[in-house]
Amino acid sequence: MGAGQSTSQAHPPPRGLHVLRVTPQSPASQANIEPFFDFVVGFEGDSFSSDNNINASELENIVESHEGRVLKLLVWSSKNQQTRVVPIIPSRTWSSSQNDIVADGNDDQPSLLGLSMRICEPESATENVWHVLDVIEGSPAESAGLVPMGDWILGWSGGVLSAENDFYDVVEAHVDKPLRVYVYSYDFDTLREVVLIPNRHWGGEGLLGCVFG
Secondary structure, three states, X not given: OOOOOXXXXXXXXXXXXXXXXXXXXXXXXXXXXXXXXXXXXXXXOEEHHHOOOOOHHHHHHHHHHOOOOOEEEEEEEOOOOEEEEEEXXXXXXXXXXXXXXXXXXXXXXXXXXXXXXXEEOHHHHOOOOEEEEXXXXXXXXXXXXXXXXXXXXXXXXXXXXXXOOHHHHHHHOOOOOOEEEEEEEOOOOEEEEEEEOOOOOOOOOOOOOEEEO
C-alpha cells in the first residue's frame, strides 16, 4: 500500500511527529513511510500543521479508532519538501510481540502502525547530520561498511542528533559496545542501519577511524 497524491510546500510545517523508526513488516513499512525524512503532520479531514500545539494523544486515539480500517495520514517529507497522503490500515495482527508505539511512551500492546515518533519542529530536526568524508583502512568504520563521501549519518538507535557534539558524545559512550546508527546513502537514495563498534585498539587514531564533516 503506497502513498497517494503529493502537494509541494514552500516551508516546513511548524510542528510534526518525526518518524524515528519504522518496524519491518509493519503497516508503516508497507505504506513506505521513511524514518528520519518523514513527519506525520495530520490526517485527511484535519491537519496538525495549522496548530502549533500538535497533540500526539489525539493522533493515537484516531489511529486506534481506525483499527482495521483505512486511515489517510498526511506525511511531510524533508527530502522532497512535499506533503503526501498515505493510506494505512492500523492493525495489531502483523506482530504479536512488538512493543513499538505511536509516539514516545510505554505500551504493552503491539503498535498499530509500527512507528516510533517524537514531537519536533521539522525545520530544525535534521540540522545535525554527519557527512562521512574519509574512512581509514582497517578501521571500525571500514568494517561497518561506511562509504566516504556517499554516506551521511542521520541518527542512532536512541534518536536524532540534536546538537553539534551529540555524535561524539554517543560514540564515547559506546566504546567497545555496538552502536547502531542510521546511514543515508546519497548514491543509492537508501537508508540503512549500520552497527559500529568504537574502540581504541584497532591500530589507528580515533574510536572509529573516519573523518566527518
